[in-house]
Amino acid sequence: MSTPSWYDLLDVDPDASTAEIRAAWKAAVADLDPTDRRFRAYSQAAEVLLDPARRAAYDAERRPHPEADPEPDPRQDASPAHLPEAAAARAPAPRTVPGWLLTVVGVLAALAVATAAWLWFVVPADSEVEDATRAARAAAETAVVPILSYDAAELxxxxxxxxxYLTSGxxxxxxxxxxGVMEKNAPRTGTVVETSVLRSGVVxxxxxxxxxxxxxxxxxxNARRAQPSTIKYWVTVTMERLDGEWLVAGLKTRA
Incomplete structure (x- = not known):
């Protein structure tokens, strides 16, 4: 059984475009934690297939190699066709590579380097994604406290x-x-809500x-209840990075 290729891992054809490979990678890691070994495998596949030079080398390795020419039979007669002079007479004259071809090769090489440099900044490394995830998680824990807390005396x-801590949207x-809720009810009831974080995880x-x-x-x-009424519940916080800062773009309550 042959070993699955990077194309098999991302479920794309060997002639898939860069856009198709990038879309397949993003779909594959969408539900995975950056520490998941599958996340690293998908990202490694994307790094190879989105780099033109590395992809070309990878494709070359995957192609079947032609069998080597058989060794000459030492018992074969030294006929004129096998003599060095005859071989030299049959050998074609060396060809000169046209200058325009060298120019094209140089341009293609420069484009490959430029594309690889662009991909370096577009496709994040595993460590960059992990750092961003940790920063977003810490920002969510900080932001959710003031968002879900309030004091009727200091609305x-x-x-x-x-x-x-919120995005404009x-x-x-x-x-x-x-x-609709706090300004209408809190002053009348004298409600104070204090929220604290127990733990969190990345979804x-x-x-x-x-x-x-x-x-x-x-x-x-509140004014009628001096002893606090305490509840525990989960919320899903959607964090969005804007200008280098992680802000809350959505919040859903879960029982």
């Missing part, structure tokens, strides 16, 4: 603390929720978008 400060959704990772699962402990008090 403006509570809102300002939360919105600083999600900030609009949060503002609607804040105005899905990517270059600039990471989903983090966070287990929260939330204590609520």
């Amino acid at each position: 403006d400060a509570s809102r300002e603390a939360a919105t600083s 999600y900030r609009e959704e949060y503002e609607r929720f804040f105005e 899905r990772s990517g270059e600039d978008r990471v989903e983090v699962f966070v287990l929260l402990d939330q204590a609520t008090t």
Whole structure:
């Protein structure tokens, strides 16, 4: 049984385009944690197949090698056809490589180097993805506390603390929720909500978008209840990297 190739691993044809290979790689690692060994295998396959020079060398290795010419029979008669003089007479004259061909080869080589350099910055290394995932997870743990906490006596400060961690798109959704629920009910009931993080884990990772699962402990008090009522629940926090900063782009509550 032959060993699966990088093409087999990414489930693409050997003549697949760069776009097809990149799409297959992203789909393969979408649900994997960067520490998963399958993530590393898929990324290694993409690094080879998205680099024109490395892909060409890899394809050359995969091609079957022609069998070597059989050794000459020492018992064969030394007929004129086998003499060095005859062989030299039959040998074609050396050809001169045209100058235009050398120019084309040079241009193609320069393009290959430029493409490889571009791919170096476009396709992240395993370590870069792992670092980004850790940063997004830490940012999610920090952001979720002010987003899900508030004090009826200091609502403006509570809102300002939360919105600083939000993308512009999600900030609009949060503002609607804040105005519709907190501003209407909290002052009347004197509610104070304090949230803390118990633990977290990465659900899905990517270059600039990471989903983090966070287990929260939330204590609520109000004018009628001095003793805090505490609940635990999970939230899925979608983190998005904008201008080098990880911000909350979405938040879903789970029982």
